[in-house]
Every structure is written in C-alpha cells, then in structure tokens.
Amino acid sequence: MGVGIEVRGLNAWYGKNQSLKSIDMTVPANHVTAVIGPSGCGKSTFVRCLNRMHETIPEARAEGSVKVGQMDVYGGGSDPVEVRRRIGMVFQKPNPFPTMSIYDNVAAGLKLNGFRNRKQMDALVERSLKLSALWEEVKDNLHKKSGASLSGGQQQRLCIARALAVEPEVLLMDEPASALDPISTSKIEELIFQLKQHYTVVIVTHNMQQAARVAELTGFFLMGSLIEFDKTEKIFTAPADKRTEDYVTGRFG
Amino acid sequence: MRSRFQQGLDELKEKLLRMGGLAEQAIDRATEAYRTRDSKFCQMVLTGEAAINDAEREIDELALDLLAMQQPMAVDLRFILAVLKINADLERVGDQAVNIAQRVLDLISEPEVPLPVDIPRMADGVSTMVQRALESFLDGKAEVAEAVLQMDGIVDRMKDEAFVNLVQKMHDDPACTRQALDVLLIARNLERIADHATNIAEDVIFWVRGADVRHGGAHYRE
Amino acid sequence: MSNDLPSSTSQQVNLWRRITNWGATGFAVLAAILVILPLLAIFIYLVIKGIGSVNISFLTQTPKPPGELGGGMANGIVGTGMILAVASVIGIPLGIGSGIYLAEYGRNRFGDLIRFTADVLNGVPSIVVGITVYSLIVIRQKHFSAFSGGVALGIMMIPTVARATEEMLLMVPNVVREAAYGLGIPKWRTTLSISLRTASAGVITGCMLAFARVAGETAPLLFTAFGNQFWNLKLNQPTAALSLQVYTYAISPYDDWHKQAWAGSLILIVLIVGAVAAVRITTSRGRLKGA
Numbered sequence: 001m002g003v004g005i006e007v008r009g010l011n012a013w014y015g016k017n018q019s020l021k022s023i024d025m026t027v028p029a030n031h032v033t034a035v036i037g038p039s040g041c042g043k044s045t046f047v048r049c050l051n052r053m054h055e056t057i058p059e060a061r062a063e064g065s066v067k068v069g070q071m072d073v074y075g076g077g078s079d080p081v082e083v084r085r086r087i088g089m090v091f092q093k094p095n096p097f098p099t100m101s102i103y104d105n106v107a108a109g110l111k112l113n114g115f116r117n118r119k120q121m122d123a124l125v126e127r128s129l130k131l132s133a134l135w136e137e138v139k140d141n142l143h144k145k146s147g148a149s150l151s152g153g154q155q156q157r158l159c160i161a162r163a164l165a166v167e168p169e170v171l172l173m174d175e176p177a178s179a180l181d182p183i184s185t186s187k188i189e190e191l192i193f194q195l196k197q198h199y200t201v202v203i204v205t206h207n208m209q210q211a212a213r214v215a216e217l218t219g220f221f222l223m224g225s226l227i228e229f230d231k232t233e234k235i236f237t238a239p240a241d242k243r244t245e246d247y248v249t250g251r252f253g
Numbered sequence: 254m255r256s257r258f259q260q261g262l263d264e265l266k267e268k269l270l271r272m273g274g275l276a277e278q279a280i281d282r283a284t285e286a287y288r289t290r291d292s293k294f295c296q297m298v299l300t301g302e303a304a305i306n307d308a309e310r311e312i313d314e315l316a317l318d319l320l321a322m323q324q325p326m327a328v329d330l331r332f333i334l335a336v337l338k339i340n341a342d343l344e345r346v347g348d349q350a351v352n353i354a355q356r357v358l359d360l361i362s363e364p365e366v367p368l369p370v371d372i373p374r375m376a377d378g379v380s381t382m383v384q385r386a387l388e389s390f391l392d393g394k395a396e397v398a399e400a401v402l403q404m405d406g407i408v409d410r411m412k413d414e415a416f417v418n419l420v421q422k423m424h425d426d427p428a429c430t431r432q433a434l435d436v437l438l439i440a441r442n443l444e445r446i447a448d449h450a451t452n453i454a455e456d457v458i459f460w461v462r463g464a465d466v467r468h469g470g471a472h473y474r475e
Numbered sequence: 476m477s478n479d480l481p482s483s484t485s486q487q488v489n490l491w492r493r494i495t496n497w498g499a500t501g502f503a504v505l506a507a508i509l510v511i512l513p514l515l516a517i518f519i520y521l522v523i524k525g526i527g528s529v530n531i532s533f534l535t536q537t538p539k540p541p542g543e544l545g546g547g548m549a550n551g552i553v554g555t556g557m558i559l560a561v562a563s564v565i566g567i568p569l570g571i572g573s574g575i576y577l578a579e580y581g582r583n584r585f586g587d588l589i590r591f592t593a594d595v596l597n598g599v600p601s602i603v604v605g606i607t608v609y610s611l612i613v614i615r616q617k618h619f620s621a622f623s624g625g626v627a628l629g630i631m632m633i634p635t636v637a638r639a640t641e642e643m644l645l646m647v648p649n650v651v652r653e654a655a656y657g658l659g660i661p662k663w664r665t666t667l668s669i670s671l672r673t674a675s676a677g678v679i680t681g682c683m684l685a686f687a688r689v690a691g692e693t694a695p696l697l698f699t700a701f702g703n704q705f706w707n708l709k710l711n712q713p714t715a716a717l718s719l720q721v722y723t724y725a726i727s728p729y730d731d732w733h734k735q736a737w738a739g740s741l742i743l744i745v746l747i748v749g750a751v752a753a754v755r756i757t758t759s760r761g762r763l764k765g766a
Contacts, residue, residue, distance in 0.1 A: 056656055085659030095650040098673050109658035112668055159654065166658060209324055236326050238463025248326040250255055 002200030003069030003169045004029040005050065010064035012045050012054055019045045020062070021224045027217070032192055032201045034215030034232065036208060038247065041221040043204045047172050050202065051087035052080040068170055085113065088163035088199075092175040094155035096147030096162070103142040105158055109166040128161040131198075133191055153184025160191065164199075171195060173203040177210065189214050208248055212236050220244045258323045265315055265336050266391075269343070272308035273387040275301065276343045279350035280383065280446065284376040286357045287439065290365065298354035305347035312340045328460070335460035339390065342449040342456075346383065349442045349449075356435045356442070366429040368436050369418040372443070375411045378404065379443045382450035389454060395461045398454035402466075408447040415440040521744060525737035533738055538704055538720070544731055548739050550706050552746070554621065554715040555690070558700055561625020561710065562689055566632025567682050571671075573633065574640020574678070579666050590641075597634035604630055605695030613699060621707070621714035624700030628692060632685040639681020643674035679758055683751045690747045693718040717743045 005027035012020035020042045027033045035043040048054040049062045052073060066073040073083050096105045104111070106125045115121060125142070129135040134157040138145070147158055156176060163171060173192070177185040192214050195201055205211050211218050212232060219229040220241075228235065228244045239245045246252055279298050286294035316333050319325065325333060382404050389397035416437065423433045458466050465472040532547050539546030573593070577586050608627040613619055647670045655665040671678065693716075696702070701713040702723065717739050724736035 051657070053653065053657060056653070081659050081661045083659075084657055089657035091650060091653060091657070093650055095648070095654045097651060097654065097669055099675065100672075108655070108669075109660065112655070112658070112660045112664050162654075162658070208326065212326075237330060239327055245327045249329050250258070250326075 001169075001198065002029045002196075004200065005170065005202070006065070006067040007050075008065040010046070010049055010062065010066060012042075012049050012062040013060065014045075014057070015059040019224050020049065023064070023226050025219060025226060025229055027200060027202060029200050030196055030198075031217060032196050032203060032215045033217045033219065034211035035202065035204045035219050035221060036206070036211050036247075037221035038252065039206070040223075042224040043221045044174055046221065047174055047202055047204050050170070050172060051089055052083050053089065055080065085109075085166060086168055087170045087172060088166065088168035090156070090159050090163050090171065090173045090176050093179050094152060094159050096150070096155050096158050098146070098148050100147055101143045102138050102145055102147055102150075102158065105147040106161045106165050108162060113166070124165050124167075125161075128165040131164050131195070132157045132161040133187065134158060134161055151184075153180050153187060156180060156184070156188060157191070160188075164195075168199070170200045170202070173201065175204055175206060178206065185210070208236070220247060222247070255323070258319070258325070258329075261315065261319045261323065262329065262332065265312065265319065265333070268308065268312050268315065269336055269339060270387065270391055272305060272312065272340070272343050273383070273390075275305050275308065276346040276350070277380065277383055277387070279305070279347055280353075280376065280380050283350045283353040283357065284373060284380070286354055287360070287376070288373055290357075290361050292358060292361055295354040295358045295361075298350050302347055302351050305344060309340055309344040312336065316340075328463075331460045331463060335390075335456040338456045339453045342452045346446050346449050349446045353439050353442045356439045360432060360435045363432050363435075366426075366432050368429070368433060369422055370415045370436055370440060372436065372439060375408065375415070375440065375443050378408055378411065379447045379450070382408065382447050383453075386450045386453040386457070389457045393457070393461050395458045398457040398461075401454035402451055405447055405451045408444055412440050412444040518744065521737065521741045525734075525739075525741035528734040528738035529741065533735065534742075537706060537715075541727070541729055541732070546735075548715070548717060548720050548735065548742070550703060550715040551717040551720040551739065552742065554700070554703065554707065555717045555743070555746070557621045557708070557710065557714060558624040558628060558696070558716055559686065559690055561622055562628035562632055563682075563686065565626060565629030566685060566689075567636055569629075570633045570636025570682070570685065571640050571678065573637040574644065575666055575671070577637065577641040578644035579662070579670070590638075593634040593637050596630070597638075600694075601631060601692050602694035602697070605698050608695070609698035616711070618711070619699060619701035619713035620711045621700055622710045624696045624714065624716065625710075627695035627699050628689040631689050631692065631695065632682075635685035635688065636678075636681050639684065640674070640678050643677030643681070644670055646677070647673045676758070679754060683754055687747050687751060690750075691718055691743060693722050717746075 005025075007023055007025045007027075010020055010023040011018065023046060035046060037043045045054060049064075050066055050068070050073070052062075054060050054062050062074070064074065068083075068087060071083070071086060072078060097108055100108065103125055106128050107115075107121050110121055110124060126135060126139075129138065134154060137154060138150070138158075147155065150158060156179075160171075160176075176192075177188045180188065189210065192201055192203065203211075203215065215232050217229065218232045218235045220227045220235065220239075220243075222243055228239060228241045230240070234240075235244060236248055239248060279301055282294045282298045282301070286292070286298065316337050319333055320330075323329075382401050385397055385404075386401045389395070389401065419433045419437045419440075423430045455467050458464060532545055533549075534547055534552070535549050536545070536547040537550045538548070573589065577590060580586070581589060604627050608623050608630070612623040612626060616623070644666075651673060652665055652670060655669045656662070660669070696716050696719050700716050700719065702719040703713045703715040707714050721736045721739040721743065724732040724739065727733070
C-alpha cells in the first residue's frame with residue numbers, strides 16, 4: 001500500500017540558481033498526482049528532490065521538509081541511498097541495464113542490495129513483471145534476452161518492473177511516456193492507473209492531455225513556484241489562477 | 254497562442270452571432286406580422302427558417318472539429334460547450350418564431366377581434382431578452398447575462414396574465430375562441446423564446462465564470 | 476533539385492559524384508590493406524624462417540650449451556608465462572582501479588594530474604622502467620627474479636589499462652547510473668556492478684592491448700628477470716623469458732641458435748595471439764541475445 005507525501009518549504013538550487021521556491025504540497029496516498037508546467041519550471045527538479053536524486057548532480061542542493069509516510073527524507077539521520085530504496089523512479093528515456101538479461105534487470109535492485117533467496121527473487125521478478133504488464137511477453141526469455149533487445153515501450157515497462165521489484169511505497173515517474181509511440185503510451189497510462197491501487201504515483205508530464213487522462217490531482221509549476229494544486233478536472237475546466245489557465249489553454253509554454 | 258485555433262474560435266463566435274441575428278430577425282418579423290396582419294411577413298419567417306437550420310449544422314460541425322483537433326482546455330473548452338448549447342437554443346427560437354408565424358397566418362384568415370392581451374409589448378420584452386443575451390455572449394459579460402435572468406420572471410408573469418385573461422374571454426365570448434386560442438399559443442411561444450434566452454444567458458455565465466447557474470443555483474467547481 | 480538543371484549538366488554532376496565516391500571508398504580500402512600487410516608480412520616471414528625449427532624438443536627442452544645442437548626454449552615459454560602473470564596481477568587491478576577513479580571521481584584538477592602522469596608513464600622508455608625496478612627491487616633483494624620482471628612489465632601495463640577503463644566508463648550513459656541510484660544502489664556498487672559491467676568489453680580490450688604490448692618487451696627484463704638457462708618455477712629467482720632468449724640467440728654467432736631465435740619469435744607471436752583470441756572467445760560466450 002502506498003503512503004502520502006508531505007512537502008513543506010522545499011527549496012532547491014543548482015549552484016547559485018534557485019530552481020524551487022518554498023514548495024508546499026500534500027500528495028495523498030494511493031492517488032496519481034501529475035506535475036505540469038512549461039520547460040524549466042522546476043517540475044523535474046521537484047520530483048527528483050522527493051527521492052534525493054537531485055543531489056547526485058554536482059553543485060545541486062535542496063533544503064526543506066519532505067516526509068514520505070513516516071520517513072523524513074531530509075532529516076538528520078537520513079541516508080539518501082536508503083531513501084531511494086523506498087521511493088522508486090522511472091525516467092524519461094527507458095534505461096535498462098545494457099548488459100543484463102531481462103531477469104537480471106528486474107532483479108538488479110534486489111541483487112545489488114544483498115538479497116539472496118533465489119525462490120523469493122523469482123517470485124518477486126514475476127510479480128513485478130505482471131504488475132507492469134510485461135510478463136506474458138517475456139516470460140519465456142527471461143534469462144536469454146537482454147533488456148536492451150526489447151522495443152521502446154517494452155523497455156519502459158521493464159524499467160517500471162525494475163522499480164517495483166524493490167517494493168517501494170511511492171513511484172516517481174519523470175515523463176515516462178514522452179519517448180514512446182501512442183500505443184505504448186496508452187499501455188503505460190493504463191498501467192499507471194492500475195498501479196495506484198498499490199502505490200502512490202507522482203508523474204511529471206509536459207503533455208497536458210496525459211495529465212488529464214491519468215491523474216486525479218494536478219499541480220501547476222511556474223518558474224520554481226507551485227501556482228495551483230487541485231483536482232485535475234478543476235485545473236482543466238475552470239482553474240482558479242489566470243497563469244494556470246493561460247498554460248493549459250496553450251497561450252504560453 | 255495557436256493562431257489556427259484562435260481563428261477557429263473567432264469564426265465560431267461570428268457564426269453564432271450571425272445565427273443569433275437571424276433568430277432575432279425571425280422574432281421581429283413574426284411580431285410585425287401580428288401587428289400588421291400582413292401575411293408577407295409570415296412568409297418571410299417561414300422561408301427564413303432554412304437559413305437558421307443550415308447555420309446550426311455549420312456551427313455544430315465547426316465546434317466538433319475544434320474539439321477533436323485542438324484539444325481545448327478550461328475557458329476555451331467551456332466556450333465551445335457554451336456555443337454548442339446556445340446553438341441549439343437559437344435553433345429552437347427559430348422554430349418558435351415559425352410557430353408564431355403559423356398562428357398569425359391562421360389569425361389573418363379569421364375576422365379580427367379585440368383581445369385582452371398586449372402581444373407586441375410581450376414580444377418586445379422577449380426580443381430584448383434575446384438581444385441582451387446575445388450581447389452578453391458577444392462581449393463575454395456575465396453581468397449582462399445575469400440581467401437577462403432577471404427579466405424572465407417578468408415575461409412569465411405576462412404569460413400567466415395572458416392565459417387568465419384569454420380563458421376568461423373564451424368563456425365570455427365563445428365566438429372568438431379560435432382567435433383567442435391562437436393568441437394563447439402565441440403567448441406561450443413567446444414565453445418559450447424567453448426561456449431559451451435565459452438558457453443562453455446561463456451558458457454565457459458558465460463560459461465566463463466556470464459556474465453552473467442552471468436551474469436556479471450557482472454551482473462552482475470545488 | 477536535379478530537376479532544375481538541364482539534363483546534361485545533371486548527368487555530369489552525377490558522374491563526378493560517383494567518381495569521387497568510388498575514389499574515397501577505394502582509398503579507404505587501400506589504407507586498410509596497407510595496415511594489414513606489414514602484419515601479414517611479418518607473420519609469414521616468421522613462419523617461413525621459424526617453422527622448421529619448431530619441434531617437440533624445442534618446446535620441451537631447456538637450452539643446450541653453445542656448440543651442442545638441439546635443446547629448446549621450454550623454460551622461456553614457462554618463464555614468460557610466469558612473468559606475464561605477475562605483471563597482470565599488478566597491472567590490471569591497478570590500471571582498472573585508476574581508470575575507475577579517473578572516470579567516476581576524478582573530474583577535477585587532481586584527476587587531470589593523474590591523467591597527465593599516466594600519459595607520461597606511458598612514454599617512459601621500457602629500459603628506463605627496467606633500470607628503475609632494478610635499483611628499487613633487484614639491488615635490495617640482491618638477486619634477479621621473475622617477480623621484479625613482472626613488476627616492471629606491470630608498471631608498463633598500467634597507463635594503457637587505466638586510460639582504456641576511463642574511456643569506456645565515460646561512454647556508459649549517465650542515465651544507466653541514474654537508474655541504479657534510483658534503485659537505492661550506492662555509488663561504489665553502481666560503479667562496479669553496473670558501470671564497469673557495461674563497459675567490460677572495452678575494458679577487456681584495453682587489458683589485452685596492454686598485455687600484448689608488454690608480452691614482447693625485452694629491455695625491462697634484462698636487469699630484472701635476467702634470464703635463466705635452466706628450469707625455474709620460483710618467483711624470486713632469475714627466470715628465462717622468450718623475448719630474452721630470442722635476443723640472446725639472435726646476437727650470438729651460432730647458426731643453430733639463429734634458427735632457434737626465429738622459432739622462439741614465432742612461438743611468442745602465436746602465444747600472444749592465442750591468449751587474446753582465447754579471452755575474446757570466452758568473453759563473447761557470455762554475451763546475451765541482442766546485447
């Protein structure tokens with residue numbers, strides 16, 4: 001089951017540039033929340049701050065409070081590696097590990113964190129591949145085919161399975177379908193809709209129609225600030241802020 | 254802003270206003286027919302209906318295309334939805350004008366009798382409502398639309414009064430039952446037109462404010 | 476475009492284009508052939524000159540004293556193997572380690588310094604390396620040894636392995652590392668199990684290059700392994716090496732020994748090529764469908 005995310009006063013910088021300004025947001029558990037906004041508005045930065053991926057970039061830092069369930073992500077004793085184990089991430093361009101088989105790809109997070117039990121690993125791999133709707137297509141070639149030999153849409157589902165295998169509570173997706181064709185995209189969207197039963201999903205997208213299709217809540221970012229955060233239907237039929245309206249109607253961005 | 258889309262929206266607005274003009278013209282001609290008892294005005298209303306129906310078709314098609322091709326959101330989406338509904342209301346207004354013209358034709362074929370109803374006055378009020386509603390659409394002014402909503406009550410009262418008076422007249426003077434009935438129906442047609450004008454005003458408010466004010470309440474999205 | 480030109484001009488243009496294309500292709504093919512030719516020439520020459528002297532006794536016996544016919548370079552073959560083993564144990568881990576540092580942690584001034592040092596080390600003449608190891612190890616230990624020979628060759632392997640490792644690691648796309656971080660895999664683990672694994676083909680090639688290069692070195696071994704007439708399997712004793720023996724035999728006045736020098740050279744080349752091929756075959760077996 002997923003957990004909620006409480007963000008209070010989140011600020012982030014790349015070197016001297018402040019890319020996030022005092023963000024407050026409450027992401028409810030087991031919902032899909034979309035983050036939209038024009039290029040450079042900070043939406044990807046925001047999501048990467050949730051699992052402390054932001055700081056892997058040299059000269060990047062973040063401050064503020066992010067609580068994922070009971071876990072205080074930026075708290076005193078918090079270990080970024082541990083945080084990232086409990087929050088899964090799927091990236092824009094599918095990035096399966098190139099030299100590994102399908103099985104090894106999905107199990108990578110488990111194996112490389114010391115997991116040993118073979119039978120349990122098999123079960124987890126199968127479960128993850130089923131959750132990401134890839135099992136039927138690959139179950140006969142788990143160990144023989146490499147992750148990179150799959151099509152784009154399949155690769156992305158493989159990456160989703162890989163993220164799910166370590167049983168995170170939250171799944172972050174940074175424009176997961178932007179590199180895919182329409183049919184793969186709609187499969188991924190269908191998947192996201194299913195996933196929210198088990199996980200809390202936050203998805204960054206520059207495609208407003210996609211946000212409208214998959215998310216229950218939507219946050220609009222502009223120049224590092226969260227302008228409006230509300231039910232998706234409201235944002236797309238009658239947004240409260242003029243800037244939001246200008247963005248969703250395509251008048252800029 | 255996507256200029257093709259904006260052009261589409263502008264075209265939609267223009268077409269709808271032109272259709273509104275045709276509808277207003279139909280009301281005026283029907284009223285004139287009643288006042289002058291000249292059947293040529295009735296003919297004009299009857300032949301003018303085709304243009305109104307064509308306009309309705311065109312507007313529906315254009316709106317559908319814009320929805321499919323441009324994926325409008327928020328205010329643009331509300332605008333197109335409002336246009337589709339106003340389109341339907343205006344076509345019904347045209348139909349009501351035709352009904353009035355047909356009643357007038359019938360009246361002309363009967364001897365003229367004095368009746369306790371001021372149809373031209375009622376028609377003026379109704380015509381004003383339609384005019385104001387279309388103005389509010391042209392300017393995107395919700396306040397003007399709200400004024401139209403207020404006027405509906407007046408027209409309703411006028412219709413009720415007319416009913417009472419005409420029923421009484423039919424009772425008192427059975428010879429002019431036919432004429433009285435015609436005028437009763439005309440009053441009802443006019444009241445219907447007023448309702449359509451009210452609908453148009455409500456649609457404008459929905460478009461401009463994102464509030465659903467139909468059926469008497471103001472319902473904003475939470 | 477060619478519709479706008481009159482047809483005769485467009486024909487001329489087309490013809491010129493085709494000629495240039497052929498010319499460039501031909502030049503590329505010629506260059507490739509010219510590269511292979513010297514290698515083929517050497518190999519064929521070696522075979523012609525040396526194959527006659529390669530026989531069982533050559534491959535199994537130690538050298539006989541000058542004047543006596545027969546004998547072989549068996550101890551040299553074994554000795555080369557020992558020395559190269561020591562060299563690999565020193566050169567490959569240190570080389571890969573520095574390569575990892577340079578790629579993953581050393582994108583800064585200190586890293587630049589290391590890179591520069593490695594390039595300089597690469598250019599140090601092999602005899603200078605030999606003399607240095609001589610004074611650092613041989614003199615201290617007061618004896619020549621296979622070990623010191625391995626150290627000298629190992630030092631020479633390091634820069635090639637390090638640079639190859641660095642280049643190959645840099646070619647691993649960063650998104651792959653990010654995927655690993657996103658799974659909560661710590662950086663060191665990511666580097667070893669993901670980045671290095673992805674870059675493994677190139678890293679192995681780098682090691683093979685370094686190996687092949689030092690396998691034939693003679694000068695560094697002159698003062699370290701020193702050579703040995705007899706069998707030696709101990710690392711801390713002077714040891715025979717094929718390259719040393721070829722050198723000794725080649726500058727000797729004996730015909731018989733000249734023939735054996737040819738044979739020794741041929742065997743050396745065959746062993747090096749064999750080792751590289753063996754590594755290539757075994758590593759490609761592990762490759763997956765589509766990888």
